[in-house]
Amino acid sequence: MYYFLIPLLIGFAFAGSSAFTAAFSRSWGVNGGRLATSLLRNMLGIPLYGYGLVLAWCETSTVIFNLGAIGQGLGWLLVIAGTVPVIAGHLQLGWRTHMPSMNDALMSEGLYAHVRHPIYAGGLIVFFGLAPVHFTAPWLLASILSIIFFTVMARLEEVDLLQRMPKYSDYMVRVPGFLPIFANNVLSRWVWICPALGLILATLVFYIWGFSLWSSFVAALMLVCPSILLWALVTLRN
Structure with a gap:
């Protein structure tokens, strides 16, 4: 019933290990570091992670409880809202999203002027929305693990970005991680x-x-x- 965890967790491991472009580049040069990161992320991590999600979604399991049309509608609204920054963040970064390099310049415009991780922030919203839409135990577990993974992945990438971009430390001070400043002020008590x-x-x-x-x-x-x-x-x- 929970075989989906195998590709899911292995995908997490490969994708997480792709967040060491600076370390790979020190060992194998700029082009070698970019290639290693691309292979780990695009050829291994993301496909395995995606396959695990598909298995979790398709797993035969009883729906825990039905939230009704309103609950599912709200869930899909969250999915749509989260998809917007995911797509916009990818379009803004372009090839740097999947093939980071030591030669990359700091992105601090558009969405990245307000949050450091718009793609991961959008992904968190998507999974918060998908959990009630397909409220089964396998998918709920996959969603929880994905939310944890996105948070960890953002931190791993920041360690790498601090090594690749000297200006990133100042950028971290100016710009919040997942929520815009006004949202942080509103939600700081919650x-x-x-x-x-x-x-x-x-x-x-x-x-x-x-x-x-x-x-x-x-x-x-x-x-x-x-x-x-x-x-x-x-x-x-x-």
Whole structure:
């Protein structure tokens, strides 16, 4: 039932390892670093991750509960809203999105003038929307893991960008990571929502698997604790 985790997690590993362009370039030169990053990201990471998502979506599983037309409508609205920055961010960066190089220039215009990671921010919104649209245990787990992965991937890429672009440290000070400044000001009192939602959803998944309610909560707490720490890092550094 959960075989989709194999390509999904392997895809995460390959895509995550692609965020070391600077290290690859030091060992194999500028062109070698670009090639290594492209192979890990485009030929291995993204295809395997996408295949895992397809398997999770198609997995035969009972819908946990039906949110009705309104709930699904809101979910699709989030998907559409998140797709906009994903597409716009890719168009703005062009080939640099999938073939980063030591020679890349800092992008600080358009969407990137307001947030450092519009593509990942849009991806987070998409998965928050898709979870209620297809509310099965496999897809819910895949969505939670994807949300955690996007957060981690953004941090890994920033470590690499700091090595490739000297001006990136000043850019990090000026521009927030995932939410525009006005949104950060509005939501600064509600940063606990994301980890709390993750804890509730993970508890629900374990409960469906057959755990008791208390055991489900404890297991979910152990699973979600790392994501809570990551979310704390995101909010503190933004």
